[in-house]
Amino acid sequence: MKRLLTLVLAFALGLAAAAPAHAEGTLDKINQSGVLVIGTRTASPPFAYVNKSNEWVGFTIDLVEQGVLPSLSKKLGKPIKLEKKESTPPTRIPLLTSNAVDLIAGTMTDTRARRDSVDFSITFFVTGAQFLVKRTSPIKGIESIANRRVAAQQGSTNAKIIRERVPTAKLQEFPDQPAAFQALTQGQVDAYTNDGIQLYGLRAKAPKPDDWKVVGDFFSYEPYGMAMRKNDSEFRAAVNNGLMELIESGKYLELYDKWFGPKSETPYPLTPENRRFLIMQVVPK
Amino acid sequence: MLDLSVLVNNFTFLIVQGLLGLGGFTGGTLRLAVPAIVLGFVFGIFVGLARLARARAISLPATLYVEFFRGVPLVMVIFWIWFIVPQLLRVPIPEYGVALTAFVIFEAAYFGEIVRAGIQSVPRGQVEAATALGLTRAQTMRFVVLPQAIRNMVPSLVTQMIVLFKDTSLASIIGYVDLTKAAQIVNNREIRPFELYLFIAVVYWVCTYSMSQVARRFERRPA
Amino acid sequence: MSYKFDWSVLWSGESGGWLLQGLATTLELSVLAWVLAAALGIVSGAMRTVPWRLLRGLATFYVEFFRNVPLLVWMFFWYFGVPPLLPEAVREWLFDHGLPFWAGMFALGVYHGARMSEVIRSGIQSIPRTQFEASLAMGLTTFQAYRVVIIPIALRLIVPPATSESLNLLKNSSVALTISVAELTFQTRQIETYTAKAIEAFTAGTLIYLVLCVGIAIVMTRVERRFAIPGLIARGG
Numbered sequence: 001m002k003r004l005l006t007l008v009l010a011f012a013l014g015l016a017a018a019a020p021a022h023a024e025g026t027l028d029k030i031n032q033s034g035v036l037v038i039g040t041r042t043a044s045p046p047f048a049y050v051n052k053s054n055e056w057v058g059f060t061i062d063l064v065e066q067g068v069l070p071s072l073s074k075k076l077g078k079p080i081k082l083e084k085k086e087s088t089p090p091t092r093i094p095l096l097t098s099n100a101v102d103l104i105a106g107t108m109t110d111t112r113a114r115r116d117s118v119d120f121s122i123t124f125f126v127t128g129a130q131f132l133v134k135r136t137s138p139i140k141g142i143e144s145i146a147n148r149r150v151a152a153q154q155g156s157t158n159a160k161i162i163r164e165r166v167p168t169a170k171l172q173e174f175p176d177q178p179a180a181f182q183a184l185t186q187g188q189v190d191a192y193t194n195d196g197i198q199l200y201g202l203r204a205k206a207p208k209p210d211d212w213k214v215v216g217d218f219f220s221y222e223p224y225g226m227a228m229r230k231n232d233s234e235f236r237a238a239v240n241n242g243l244m245e246l247i248e249s250g251k252y253l254e255l256y257d258k259w260f261g262p263k264s265e266t267p268y269p270l271t272p273e274n275r276r277f278l279i280m281q282v283v284p285k
Numbered sequence: 286m287l288d289l290s291v292l293v294n295n296f297t298f299l300i301v302q303g304l305l306g307l308g309g310f311t312g313g314t315l316r317l318a319v320p321a322i323v324l325g326f327v328f329g330i331f332v333g334l335a336r337l338a339r340a341r342a343i344s345l346p347a348t349l350y351v352e353f354f355r356g357v358p359l360v361m362v363i364f365w366i367w368f369i370v371p372q373l374l375r376v377p378i379p380e381y382g383v384a385l386t387a388f389v390i391f392e393a394a395y396f397g398e399i400v401r402a403g404i405q406s407v408p409r410g411q412v413e414a415a416t417a418l419g420l421t422r423a424q425t426m427r428f429v430v431l432p433q434a435i436r437n438m439v440p441s442l443v444t445q446m447i448v449l450f451k452d453t454s455l456a457s458i459i460g461y462v463d464l465t466k467a468a469q470i471v472n473n474r475e476i477r478p479f480e481l482y483l484f485i486a487v488v489y490w491v492c493t494y495s496m497s498q499v500a501r502r503f504e505r506r507p508a
Numbered sequence: 509m510s511y512k513f514d515w516s517v518l519w520s521g522e523s524g525g526w527l528l529q530g531l532a533t534t535l536e537l538s539v540l541a542w543v544l545a546a547a548l549g550i551v552s553g554a555m556r557t558v559p560w561r562l563l564r565g566l567a568t569f570y571v572e573f574f575r576n577v578p579l580l581v582w583m584f585f586w587y588f589g590v591p592p593l594l595p596e597a598v599r600e601w602l603f604d605h606g607l608p609f610w611a612g613m614f615a616l617g618v619y620h621g622a623r624m625s626e627v628i629r630s631g632i633q634s635i636p637r638t639q640f641e642a643s644l645a646m647g648l649t650t651f652q653a654y655r656v657v658i659i660p661i662a663l664r665l666i667v668p669p670a671t672s673e674s675l676n677l678l679k680n681s682s683v684a685l686t687i688s689v690a691e692l693t694f695q696t697r698q699i700e701t702y703t704a705k706a707i708e709a710f711t712a713g714t715l716i717y718l719v720l721c722v723g724i725a726i727v728m729t730r731v732e733r734r735f736a737i738p739g740l741i742a743r744g745g
Contacts, residue, residue, distance in 0.1 A: 024375075037377070043473040050470050054298045055309065085380070086460035090701050097704065098371040100378070117704050149603065154688070155701050174688055178473035185476060186591050188603045207476055355675075356721040357714050358682035360693055365714075368706045372511060447576065454578035458686060465580055478588030486577040486585065493576040 026102050026228065026235035031076050038064055039087030039101035043178045045201035046259045046266050047107045047125075047224075056084055059259040060105045060226075063124060063243065066251060068103070068226075071242030088176045089155040093117055096229055103228050103239065107198060109157050110225035119232070120225035121239045122281045124252075126274045128218025129158040130196040132184065132203065134211065139191050141216025145169045151180040151189040158193045161220050177202065195222045197260075197268055204265040244282040252278070291477040292484050303467030304488065311380055312462025318453045321388040322446050328389055329396020334426075336401050347397070354394035359452055363387045367459050384456035392449050399445060403438035404430055443500035447493045454489075464488060517703040518712050530695030531716060537613055537691055538678045544617030545677060549624025550663075554654055556629045567625070574622035579683050582619050587611035587687040612684035612691075620677045627673055631666035632658055664735045671728040675721050682717075692716060 030036055040061060041048040048058035065082060072080045087095050092104045096118055110120040131150075133139045139148065146168045152159035154173040162171055172189055174180040181202055184192045192199070199214045206212060226243075228236060246252040253270075260268040292299075298308070306313015335347035354362070366387045371378050378386070407430050415425040457466035468481045475481075517523055548570075555567035574582070587608060591599055602610055635658060643653035663670075685694040696713030700706045 042470055050474065052474070054295070054302070054470070090697060093704065094368045094700060094706060098368050098377075098706075099375060100367070100371060172688075175686075178469075179688065182476060182478070182588055183607075186603075187599065188591070188607055205474065352722070353718070356718040358679040358693065358717060360682040360685065361696075361710065361714050361717065364693070364697070365710055368700070369710060372706065451576070451578040454580040455683070457580065465578065465584075469584070472588070478584065479590070479593070482581055482585040482589050486573075486581050489577045489581060490573060494572070497576075 026232050027072075027076065027238065029099075030072060030080060030102065030235075031078075034078065035081045035083050036064075036069065036072060036103065037083045037085060037101045038103045038105045039085050039092050039095050040104070041088070041106040041177070042086050043176065044107050044198055045205045046264070047198070047201070048105070049201075049205070059255060060107070060124070060224075062255050062258070063246060063252075064103070064105045064226075066255065067242035067246035068105075068239050069242070071238050071245065075238045075241075089153050090175060092227070096227060102235075103226055105226045107195065107224060108227050109195070109222045110227075111157060114227070117230065118227040119230050119236055120227055121236065122243055123223040123225055123278070124243055125197070125224040126277065127195040127197040127222045127224070129161065129193055129220040129222060130199055130214050130216045130218065131191040131193050132181075132199040132212055132214055133191045134184075135213050137190065137213075137215075139215060142166060142219040145191060148191060149189040151183050151192040153177060153180060153194060156194070157220060157222065158195070162193060165219070181206075197266070200268060201266045247278050248282050288477055288480060291471065291475045291480055295471045295475075298471065299464065299467050299485070300488075302462060303464035303485075306463075308462075310462035312466065314450075314453055314463040314465075317381070317384055317388070317456055317461070317463060318450045321385055321392065321453065322449055324385070324389045325392035325449060326396050326442070326446075328393035330400050332393050332397030333400025333404065336397060337404060351394045351397055354391050355398075359387070359391050359455060360458065362391045363455060363459060366390075380456070380459050380461040383459055384453070384461050388449065388452065388456075392445070392452075395445055395448075396442070399438050399441045400434070402441070403434035406437045407433045439500060439503060443497060447496055450493055450496065451489065511707065513708065514705055515708050517699065517705045517708055521703075523699045523703065523709075526695040526698055527692070527712060527716070530690060530692035530713075533609075533690055533695075534678070534681050534692040537609065537616065537684060537689065538681045541613050541616035541620065541681065542674060542677055544613070545620035545624050548618065548621025549628050550659060552621065553625040553628030553632065553662075554659060556625065557632045558650065558654075571622045571625045574619055575626070579615065579619050579680055580686060582615040583612060583683055583687050586615045586618075608684070608687045608689045612681075612687055612689045616677060616681055616684065620673065620680070623676070624670065624673055627666050627669045628662060630669075631662035634665060635661050661737070664737055667728065667732040667735055671725065671732070675724060678720065678724070679717065 038061075040056075040058075042050050042056070044058070046058055047060045048056070051057055061084070069080055069082055085095070085101055087101065087104055087106065092106070092108065093114075095101045096104060104118075108114075110123060114120075131139060131141065131145070139145060142162075142165065145162070145166055147170070149170045149172060150162060151172050151174055152162060154175050159171060159173055162169055172183065174183060177194065177198070180189075180192050180194075183189045194202075196214060196218065203209050203212045203214060226239060228239065243252075246255070256270055258264065260266055260270070262269075302308035302310060302312060304314050306316035332347055332350060335343050336351065338344045338347070363383070366378070367383045411429055411433070412425055415429045420428065453463060454465040456463050457469065460466070462470070464485050468485045472478050472481045518527070552567040552570050555563045556571070558564065590611070591602065591607060594602070639661065640653055640658060643657045644650070648656070681691055682693040684691055685697070688694070690698075692713055696709050699709040699712075703709065
């Protein structure tokens with residue numbers, strides 16, 4: 001036991017010795033390395049996923065490449081490269097705070113609670129939570145999930161709402177979307193809840209899309225934003241400028257059409273309200 | 286029932302990206318396992334020698350090191366290096382660095398124990414004879430003890446190398462695209478878990494089994 | 509922006525409860541998996557030393573295949589790959605009773621069973637062959653000789669290597685977090701997710717593992733002394 005105590009002591013001392021170095025802004029960091037590191041998803045079509053040819057693509061990744069990167073390059077006066085790392089709901093905030101990534105650009109909902117630990121860009125997509133169920137399932141929405149086995153992503157906003165609104169639902173949390181979807185395909189759960197657009201994306205990419213349907217009215221409001229470390233207003237302004245320019249120039253709509261237009265795999269019309277909301281976020285030059 | 290087309294279509298991705306680490310993602314089982322084995326062993330030799338040192342100031346830290354890392358799960362060590370070290374030092378560590386550091390630090394404790402046992406397996410008489418012949422302590426270690434010790438260590442060393450090779454699959458937890466993660470990425474899309482995981486099980490098996498066969502041949506070679 | 513320590517996150521709010529639940533799950537998972545591993549290990553370890561070729565081959569296949577593939581792959585295999593092949597009723601039962609836990613238990617037990625098998629085989633092989641021959645001469649069948657003579661002696665000989673293998677099992681149970689079993693490491697991360705206090709959470713988790721492992725090692729040293737057979741030493745197999 002004495003040995004153990006000495007060990008603990010040595011360990012604690014070691015930690016104390018590793019004193020943190022000076023803080024620097026994200027822009028300085030990017031300027032030095034020439035690389036913007038984003039944390040994104042590998043299986044959240046159509047926002048960020050690995051496609052059939054094993055390339056990492058998606059709507060959010062396009063937004064970063066065509067909006068945020070040019071804005072950063074302009075600000076720093078040199079070309080900036082993009083590096084992508086995988087982040088999941090349980091890992092994305094730790095990855096940001098530990099400096100492993102500079103920007104979370106995937107499918108993260110901006111919430112007041114999360115604003116305690118990170119800052120968000122302007123909203124780049126609006127959706128709400130629904131359910132993905134088997135085609136033959138009797139589940140119609142949040143009103144019919146009492147006593148049912150429901151899958152959600154660990155640490156997601158939807159999981160929290162279900163737990164509060166329908167405490168009798170048997171909620172099972174999974175570390176990421178594929179694990180939850182596999183649980184659904186195996187019948188381990190009766191429904192999988194996530195943001196509607198992601199469920200449509202998942203369904204479109206599923207081996208047999210017709211076996212599945214997305215049901216229910218939105219039972220939550222999910223505005224997507226890109227997250228970054230707190231209190232770094234210069235970097236945040238650069239990210240926001242990039243996104244605003246995309247919306248203002250109409251490029252956003254082109255990208256929207258590419259990923260969500262009538263000819264895409266996941267048609268998801270942009271409602272007039274959402275369109276106006278996006279445009280109104282763009283402040284004058 | 287068994288659908289092998291998923292393996293055929295993604296064979297290149299699984300092997301070239303997952304096993305070898307050549308492709309668009311940071312990854313590769315071999316690219317991680319080979320340096321981890323070499324560095325872990327080298328570091329382990331120092332740990333093992335330090336544990337046998339006469340000076341307590343050297344042997345005690347080495348003992349604590351070994352006892353500590355043999356008492357915690359590797360997954361925990363990976364999380365420490367992934368989340369906490371960058372936060373304390375305020376420098377980002379790429380996944381490859383995280384994984385390599387974690388494996389080398391962790392496995393050095395195990396390699397250290399093997400080295401120690403190997404050295405202790407050399408009869409004391411050998412050391413005494415070498416001393417009588419006028420060799421210094423360092424020379425005795427270098428020319429008499431270590432060559433014999435290493436021969437005695439080979440079986441446990443190879444076992445540990447195989448363990449380390451298998452442990453590299455845990456790098457997939459931090460998003461390093463090794464063989465396991467590559468299979469996971471493909472499975473997320475195709476949902477053919479039985480075929481994919483069985484396939485990579487066989488790939489891992491072929492690698493580890495050939496390691497043990499090479500070792501067996503090496504053991505049989507006369508001195 | 510430097511890190512602010514706040515150790516109180518470990519006992520305020522739900523954290524303390526999560527840690528205890530995690531510890532309970534880790535122990536439950538490890539104990540059940542250990543029983544499975546010991547059973548598989550004893551049977552297959554003994555089978556590898558019997559004079560019948562077919563049984564030996566079967567056991568060799570099990571040991572060589574299962575212990576040479578990473579545990580993580582087995583976790584995914586048992587969790588994702590196997591359930592679709594099971595009969596409807598079994599599957600339903602598993603879905604209602606926590607599939608991740610049972611898949612993790614099987615993965616851990618079957619994997620470590622193969623490793624335990626090697627420990628037991630070397631224990632059996634270190635017993636002088638005359639013991640076996642003497643048993644046969646006394647009129648015992650091969651099966652009886654194994655049951656009442658060989659295996660009981662082997663089990664007493666292998667306490668040290670079996671202990672270190674059991675500790676490996678305990679530590680490896682943390683790999684089950686990848687299939688969302690809410691064991692200790694999983695709960696440690698949960699605390700970190702909800703409190704953003706990574707260092708405190710991981711220190712607590714690490715210390716619990718350390719205390720468990722060192723504690724078990726100390727108890728087992730006593731056990732080893734108690735069960736040692738004078739004159740027969742199997743250390744290092």
